[in-house]
Amino acid sequence: MSSSTTRRGDRVRSPRRDPGTTDARPAARRPLLSRVLGVQPIGWLFGAPYLVFAIVVFAYPLVFAIYMSFFDYFFSAPGVEVDKPFVGLDNYIAVLTDPAVLQSFGNVLVFLVINVPLTVVLSIVLATALNKVVHLRTFLRVSYYVPYVTASVALVGVWLFLFGGGGLVNNVLGPLAPDPSWLVNPALAMPTIALFVTWKQLGFYILLYLAALQNVPQELYESASTDGAGPIRSFFSVTVPGVRQATVLVLMLSTIIGANLFTEPYLLTGGGGPNGASASPVLIMYQRGIQQGHPGFAAALGIILTIAVLIVALLQRRFAGGRDE
Numbered sequence: 001m002s003s004s005t006t007r008r009g010d011r012v013r014s015p016r017r018d019p020g021t022t023d024a025r026p027a028a029r030r031p032l033l034s035r036v037l038g039v040q041p042i043g044w045l046f047g048a049p050y051l052v053f054a055i056v057v058f059a060y061p062l063v064f065a066i067y068m069s070f071f072d073y074f075f076s077a078p079g080v081e082v083d084k085p086f087v088g089l090d091n092y093i094a095v096l097t098d099p100a101v102l103q104s105f106g107n108v109l110v111f112l113v114i115n116v117p118l119t120v121v122l123s124i125v126l127a128t129a130l131n132k133v134v135h136l137r138t139f140l141r142v143s144y145y146v147p148y149v150t151a152s153v154a155l156v157g158v159w160l161f162l163f164g165g166g167g168l169v170n171n172v173l174g175p176l177a178p179d180p181s182w183l184v185n186p187a188l189a190m191p192t193i194a195l196f197v198t199w200k201q202l203g204f205y206i207l208l209y210l211a212a213l214q215n216v217p218q219e220l221y222e223s224a225s226t227d228g229a230g231p232i233r234s235f236f237s238v239t240v241p242g243v244r245q246a247t248v249l250v251l252m253l254s255t256i257i258g259a260n261l262f263t264e265p266y267l268l269t270g271g272g273g274p275n276g277a278s279a280s281p282v283l284i285m286y287q288r289g290i291q292q293g294h295p296g297f298a299a300a301l302g303i304i305l306t307i308a309v310l311i312v313a314l315l316q317r318r319f320a321g322g323r324d325e
Contacts, residue, residue: 062306068299075295091300101301104272104279105308107190111280112258114194119205119254120247122198127209128239141210145203152200156267159196183269186277193264193278201257205250212246213239244320251316259309262286281305 069091076082095101130140147155162168163182170177178185182192216239224234240247261280265272271287272279281301289298 065299065302068296069303071296073296073299074293087296091296092304094297095301095304100276100279101281101284103276104281104284107276107278108259108261108280110190111194111197111261112255114191115198115258116251116254118194118198119202120250123202123205123250124209124240124243124247126202127206127213128235130206131210131213141206144206147200148203150200152263153267155196155200156264159268163192180274183278184274186274189269189274189278190265193261193268196268197258197261197264201254205254208246208250209243212243216242248317248320251320252313255312255316256309259305259312 070086070088071084072087072090073084074082126144130137130144133140160167160183164170165181165184167181170181178188182188220238220242221234224238229237260282262282265278265280265283266286269278272283282305285298285301285305288301289295
């Protein structure tokens with residue numbers, strides 16, 4: 001008899017599996033708890049704090065806002081029952097036919113048309129320049145980042161000093177100064193706010209591009225220089241494609257943040273003036289929902305704004321080349 005033949009009394013032992021390897025059994029044969037939690041359920045333990053945070057801060061308010069938007073909702077004192085009749089789509093119809101709401105969407109569109117391109121162009125250009133600076137590199141990077149971490153109220157005071165009716169900018173321009181002045185001019189109020197927000201948030205986006213530039217291989221710049229490409233050609237041929245993912249992120253973040261504009265028009269123009277020329281949808285939500293006591297209307301406006309921002313963000317990701325190839 002051959003030695004390779006297994007004797008009748010011998011057991012066939014299965015090969016040992018490394019404890020660190022994943023379970024190779026089919027998913028249908030695993031225990032239910034293992035199928036729900038995965039092979040390494042301890043990952044849920046580490047992710048639980050953020051999951052709870054996301055549910056409490058984002059998911060629950062969104063679901064509650066959707067619920068409110070279908071009712072004539074009213075905030076009452078704790079323990080006081082107030083009738084909240086179901087109104088269906090009436091709140092959405094009221095939002096879409098309200099002239100002030102439509103004007104606010106037009107205002108925020110003007111803001112985004114100015115703010116988003118300026119943010120992308122200035123941040124990538126300045127980040128590229130700062131990435132090549134040798135002396136005072138830390139000082140310059142901190143200088144650009146300081147406005148982003150400074151309280152908006154303090155910065156608004158500076159801009160009111162600069163762009164007020166008797167401000168420094170008007171005194172320098174003299175007869176060329178606009179009349180009415182910047183922040184009380186219906187045509188200039190929102191562009192002025194867009195410039196303010198661009199300047200304030202520029203440091204954050206510069207940091208994003210600086211991080212992305214560290215992943216662009218230096219060999220590409222050397223190859224471009226060998227082929228005779230100058231700084232400008234290297235910028236468009238190497239830098240811009242190399243930071244494409246960061247550009248998509250900057251586009252989406254600046255659009256989402258810009259669509260949620262509230263603090264700047266509230267402080268700079270006294271609540272959306274003049275005549276609603278600088279009012280944003282979020283500011284209208286605050287005025288109608290909190291000040292005027294129509295939270296159902298405000299909730300419907302918030303849902304419409306959320307859907308609009310999601311559509312724009314998806315289009316940006318689709319056409320800006322952010323998809324994985």
